[in-house]
Structures are given as structure tokens and as C-alpha cells.
Amino acid sequence: MATFMFTYAMVKQFFPYNFQAYLEKYFQKLVSFVYPYVEITFDEFSGERMKRSEVYDAIKSYLSGKSSASAKRLKADSMNNNQSVVLSMDYNEEITDEYQGAKIWWSANRIISNSQRIAWYPNDDEKKFYRLTVHKRHRELITDSYISHVIKEGKEIATKNRQRKLYSNNPSDNWYGYKRSKWSNVVFEHPASFDTLAMDSNLKEEIMNDLIKFSNGKDYYARIGKAWKRGYLLYGPPGTGKSTMIAAMANLLDYDVYDLELTAVKDNTELRRLLIDTSNKSIVVIEDIDCSLDLTGQREKKKKEEKDANDEKMNPVEKKAKEEEKKDSKVTLSGLLNCIDGLWSACGGERIIVFTTNYVDKLDPALIRRGRMDKHIEMSYCCFDAFKVLAKNYLEIDFHPLFKEIETLLGEIEMTPADVAENLMPKSDYDKEETCFNRLIEALKAAKEESIKKAEEEARAKAEKEEKEKQQSIKEEKDKEQSPKQDKDDETSAKEVKENGVAAKEVQENGVIH
Numbered sequence: 350m351a352t353f354m355f356t357y358a359m360v361k362q363f364f365p366y367n368f369q370a371y372l373e374k375y376f377q378k379l380v381s382f383v384y385p386y387v388e389i390t391f392d393e394f395s396g397e398r399m400k401r402s403e404v405y406d407a408i409k410s411y412l413s414g415k416s417s418a419s420a421k422r423l424k425a426d427s428m429n430n431n432q433s434v435v436l437s438m439d440y441n442e443e444i445t446d447e448y449q450g451a452k453i454w455w456s457a458n459r460i461i462s463n464s465q466r467i468a469w470y471p472n473d474d475e476k477k478f479y480r481l482t483v484h485k486r487h488r489e490l491i492t493d494s495y496i497s498h499v500i501k502e503g504k505e506i507a508t509k510n511r512q513r514k515l516y517s518n519n520p521s522d523n524w525y526g527y528k529r530s531k532w533s534n535v536v537f538e539h540p541a542s543f544d545t546l547a548m549d550s551n552l553k554e555e556i557m558n559d560l561i562k563f564s565n566g567k568d569y570y571a572r573i574g575k576a577w578k579r580g581y582l583l584y585g586p587p588g589t590g591k592s593t594m595i596a597a598m599a600n601l602l603d604y605d606v607y608d609l610e611l612t613a614v615k616d617n618t619e620l621r622r623l624l625i626d627t628s629n630k631s632i633v634v635i636e637d638i639d640c641s642l643d644l645t646g647q648r649e650k651k652k653k654e655e656k657d658a659n660d661e662k663m664n665p666v667e668k669k670a671k672e673e674e675k676k677d678s679k680v681t682l683s684g685l686l687n688c689i690d691g692l693w694s695a696c697g698g699e700r701i702i703v704f705t706t707n708y709v710d711k712l713d714p715a716l717i718r719r720g721r722m723d724k725h726i727e728m729s730y731c732c733f734d735a736f737k738v739l740a741k742n743y744l745e746i747d748f749h750p751l752f753k754e755i756e757t758l759l760g761e762i763e764m765t766p767a768d769v770a771e772n773l774m775p776k777s778d779y780d781k782e783e784t785c786f787n788r789l790i791e792a793l794k795a796a797k798e799e800s801i802k803k804a805e806e807e808a809r810a811k812a813e814k815e816e817k818e819k820q821q822s823i824k825e826e827k828d829k830e831q832s833p834k835q836d837k838d839d840e841t842s843a844k845e846v847k848e849n850g851v852a853a854k855e856v857q858e859n860g861v862i863h
């Protein structure tokens with residue numbers, strides 16, 4: 350061994366580089382001749398660390414079942430709201446598996462790069478991977494069927510243990526280092542469903558069918574050559590159930606929810622990275638898109654800027670302020686659009702993108718054109734249909750004699766489902782249905798009175814404004830009428846002055862008065 354080590358060191362020291370490469374190649378061949386095993390590694394990240402490998406996760410799930418029985422050192426992750434734990438093997442632990450008579454060794458590994466720095470936190474350059482080792486005579490069996498068997502079973506186990514999550518994006522300072530993750534998550538437990546969602550029943554049916562068709566449409570989307578994505582735009586006044594609808598969608602399809610806070614995203618590259626890091630079967634939500642960023646006005650701003658640059662030379666202070674402003678608006682409209690339906694959109698399928706807004710007119714038409722936001726859903730004020738759903742939810746009642754009055758009032762006055770729900774909710778154990786309905790009727794009547802008052806005030810203000818405008822125009826007319834006469838008078842007097850002036854001159858020159 351000592352001789353070997355010595356020779357190896359000498360070779361490394363003195364032999365030319367090319368020769369070393371040859372030597373290494375033949376050495377590997379020699380080893381493979383003696384060492385009859387094949388090794389396959391599965392890394393945690395694929396694609397230049399951009400995306401977590403699904404195969405790695407599937408293997409992890411597959412091995413968790415096996416390792417809890419045979420491995421000696423295990424890691425525990427909590428599940429179901431800390432009610433139970435899932436065990437997986439710890440690093441540098443090895444377990445065996447059997448498949449059609451072949452023995453397979455699995456090991457969990459971690460390589461930490463040995464850079465010479467002193468850090469408080471564990472190194473963020475660590476690389477995790479699973480390694481499969483098998484005798485080379487089973488090579489075909491492993492590559493042909495075992496790996497796909499592991500992935501399939503792993504995915505099934507993962508689906509069984511799966512808890513739906515609600516993710517929110519981290520600022521990019523947290524993407525590296527000890528707390529490394531782009532998204533933080535909590536278990537998603539919103540109880541909303543389409544049954545409890547108060548809205549027009551036909552529209553509700555339509556949306557549900559649309560969602561189910563989308564989730565079953567993998568082959569269809571592949572055939573028509575479109576990324577397996579669908580965009581929904583939910584718009585309407587505050588409190589009409591836009592966020593509730595998103596929760597109902599996630600519960601219907603059994604999808605995760607990614608709540609993307611655009612203001613925390615620095616630039617387009619970060620946005621792209623975040624979206625690539627979302628999992629399949631997920632809903633990406635951007636709430637209040639009109640407030641998130643100045644996406645709406647950016648095009649207009651650009652135009653204005655160009656004009657500014659052409660028209661006048663800006664002073665340096667102004668220029669600097671403008672540059673600062675530009676730096677501030679980091680995610681651009683085109684960046685967002687590119688992620689939604691540009692080339693990057695095809696990374697990963699089965700995603701739903703939902704935008705919500707209170708003011709649909711404020712949005713740039715490019716952002717919400719069909720193909721990007723395929724379905725526009727207006728969440729409107731509470732109609733009678735919606736009220737019936739709320740009465741069923743809150744008071745478990747299908748019919749009441751007061752319904753007629755409420756129906757008439759709802760036809761006359763606009764009230765959001767949130768307000769209706771608040772009035773319907775019993776405030777104490779002694780509150781009966783009748784009390785709640787009466788409270789709602791009172792509220793509706795009060796709202797009606799208020800709106801009448803408001804309408805009257807508006808009419809009065811309008812009339813006043815019109816009267817003012819009328820007076821103004823009459824005054825202007827009068828001024829105009831007067832002004833030609835005035836002009837004439839002015840002209841005549843000017844002429845007289847001129848003539849007199851000439852006469853005075855002549856007197857001066859000739860000393861004669863005619």
C-alpha cells in the first residue's frame with residue numbers, strides 16, 4: 350500500500366497532465382473490472398440548482414417506508430399538524446431493498462464543500478443526493494424497471510401523506526445560507542368550498558366545470574401545443590369573496606397555494622426563479638395586482654419619459670431622481686408577462702395563476718388579455734341566490750317568510766356578501782333566525798336610505814355645478830358681445846388721436862391753423 354501511495358504521489362508530481370488522464374482512465378477500468386457494482390446518484394437539485402428534483406423527493410418518500418424498518422439512524426419530520434411523524438434515513442446511513450431477486454443498496458449522502466471559511470451557520474454549499482448501488486449483472490433490470498417503480502411508488506406514498514400547503518415568498522436575502530428557501534410554508538387549512546361560496550349558481554357551476562376540465566386536461570393541452578396552465582382574473586369590490594374563491598378552488602382541486610407578494614420580489618430574474626420553484630398542482634396567486642406594483646402605468650411612464658428626454662434637457666438632479674425611480678420599480682410588466690406565458694411558462698405544468706383586483710379598468714390590457722388571463726370572473730354584490738347560500742351556511746335555513754322582503758331589498762340595493770354574512774351571523778346564543786334576518790333588513794334599509802341621500806346630494810351638487818357653468822357661459826357671452834363695440838370705440842378714438850396729432854404737428858411746423 351505504501352509503495353502504491355508513493356508511486357501515485359510521484360506520478361501526480363512529475364508526470365505530464367495528459368499522461369495522468371490516461372493513467373486515471375485505465376485505473377478506473379481496472380477498478381471496474383475488480384469492483385462489480387454499478388452506482389447511480391440522484392441529486393436534490395436539477396437544472397443548475399434552479400429547481401428541486403421531483404425524482405429526489407419521490408425516492409425520499411419511497412425510502413421513508415423502508416428505512417423506518419431497517420435503518421439505525423433516522424430523521425423525523427412532523428406531519429398532520431404535529432399529530433404524527435414521517436421518518437427518513439439520516440445522512441451516511443445505508444439500507445437495502447430487494448426487487449425481483451436483485452439486492453439494491455441505497456445510501457443518503459451529503460457533501461459539504463470544503464471552502465476555507467469560518468461560518469456561524471452550516472455551509473450553504475452542501476449537496477445532498479441518494480446513491481443506488483447494485484451488482485452490474487442487474488444493470489438492465491434497474492435502469493429498465495426498478496427506477497420507474499421506485500418513482501411511481503414514491504409519488505403514491507407522497508400523495509397519501511401529502512398535506513396541502515400555503516406558501517409565501519421570502520425576500521431574496523433568505524435564499525441562501527442557513528435559512529435557505531425561496532418559499533416559506535404553512536399547512537393550508539382554509540375551510541371554504543364551492544358549496545359555501547355565495548354567488549350566482551350558474552356562474553359557480555361554470556367555474557367548477559372549467560376547473561375540473563383543466564385539471565383533467567393534460568393530454569388535451571399537450572395536443573393543442575399549449576403549456577398546461579390557466580389564468581383566472583377575479584375582480585370586484587372588496588368583500589365580495591375573491592380570496593374565498595381562491596381557497597375554494599384549491600380545496601376543489603386539491604392544489605397547493607403560492608401567495609406571491611410581488612413587492613418583495615427584487616427583479617424579473619427573481620420572479621422567474623420563484624415561479625420555477627413552485628410545484629405541480631398549484632395555484633399561484635397575486636392579490637390586488639393593481640396595488641402590487643405600478644405595472645399598470647409603466648408603459649405610459651415609458652412613453653412620457655421618452656417625450657421628456659426629447660423635449661427638454663433634464664438637469665442632473667432630476668435625471669438622478671428618475672434613475673432612482675426606475676431602480677425602484679423592479680419587476681416589470683414584460684417580466685411578469687414573460688413568466689406567465691412566455692418561454693418560461695412551460696417549465697412545469699398543472700398550474701393555475703390567479704390575479705385579483707378591485708379595479709379591473711386600471712390594469713394594462715396586455716396583462717389581462719385572453720390567453721394570459723383566460724377567464725375573467727366578476728365577483729359582484731350579493732344577489733338573492735348568494736343570500737340563500739349564506740343563510741344556509743350561517744343559519745342552516747332554506748326558507749323563511751322574511752326572504753321575500755330581503756329579495757326585494759337586495760334587488761334595489763348593493764351590499765357585499767361580506768356585509769350580508771356579518772349581519773346574518775348570530776351574535777349570541779339567544780339570537781334566533783328572525784333576529785338575524787331583521788338585522789339584515791334593517792341594515793339594507795339603512796343602506797338604501799343612505800344611498801338615496803347620497804344620490805340626492807350628488808344630484809344637487811351636479812345641478813349646482815351645471816348652474817355655475819351656465820352662469821359662467823352667459824357671462825362670457827356678454828363679455829364677447831361687449832368687446833366688439835369696445836374695440837370699435839377704441840379704434841375711433843385712436844384715429845382721432847392720430848389725426849389731432851398730425852394737425853398739431855402741422856401747426857408747429859407752419860404756424861398756421863386751418
Ligand SMILES: Nc1ncnc2c1ncn2[C@@H]1O[C@H](COP(=O)(O)OP(=O)(O)OP(=O)(O)O)[C@@H](O)[C@H]1O
Pocket residue numbers: 545546547548585586587588589590591592593594706707728735766767768770
Ligand atoms: N361570496 C362569498 N361567499 C361566502 N362568503 C363570503 C363571500 N364574499 C365574502 N364572504 C365573506 O366575507 C369575508 C371577506 O371575503 P374575501 O376576503 O373573500 O373578500 P375579497 O373579495 O377577497 O376582498 P378584498 O378585495 O378586500 O381582498 C370572508 O371571510 C367571507 O367569510
Ligand SMILES: [Mg+2]
Pocket residue numbers: 591592593636705
Ligand atoms: Mg381578498
